[in-house]
Amino acid sequence: MNNYNDFISYQLKGLAQGVNKLLGQNESENTELVKEDVYTTSLSSSKKEIESYILISDFAKAEAILYNLFESEDREEVYSLGEWFFDRLMHLSDTNLAKGGLSVLDVAMKKYNFFDQNHK
16 A cells, blocks of 8 residues: 555656646756645544554554544544554554454454444
8 A cells, every 4th residue: 555655646746747847947946745634633633642542552442532533523534534543553563453452354344344334
């Protein structure tokens, strides 16, 4: 997945450079892609809280925070945060997942259920 994101970033940078050239901007200027943080202030604090639970392998508490956000936050932003959360878990080692009582298969199923049960 990371290679795919790098490829997309490379393509977007090339597109931006082409637009700059068409607009007559100096080619020597660096074109830099800046990723905008898609989380609102309330979700930023929730993301930090979720991350703190991930660091201590308390995945159940982190997941509970995520599900509770559906009650008060924009669904699309919660989906984005959920995508980040489950991808973050998928990149943990088997050992770290096991500390929190999960396997890679568990994470994949939880991710599927998260989007299946909460979408629309």
